[in-house]
Amino acid sequence: MSTFERIYEIVKKIPAGKVATYGQIALLAGNPRWARVVGYALHVNPDPEHIPCFRVVNRAGEVSPAFAFGGENMQIALLQNEGVTFTAEGRVDLKKYLWHPETEGGN
């Protein structure tokens, strides 16, 4: 089990219609300092079909300017397709769509 795999497990557990931040994923992965590593892990993205990196945004809820899905707006479109709304600044309402793993009801 590598640091990356742990991060992938967290990202893959993100439900549709919600988004998570790098710092939060890093924290769930085990260390809050892995924020940069999380971004790197998603950058390599060995399994984009099972790793919805488009549901991962930064602390400000903004998407990456150098997204690899075919355009930063592509990520926004995917999230909107999930039901996530965006602001005129291209940011997500973390206060409304921020993923809460503790509220998942356990399972």
Place this chain on the structure above:
DNA sequence: TTAATGACCTATC
């Protein structure tokens, strides 16, 4: 092995 970079976050001026 050392040096440099990165889809980040936090604190300070």
Place this chain on the structure above:
DNA sequence: CGATAGGCCATTA
């Protein structure tokens, strides 16, 4: 409130 500097961890050359 806006911009700049530093720190952290892992990967790559």
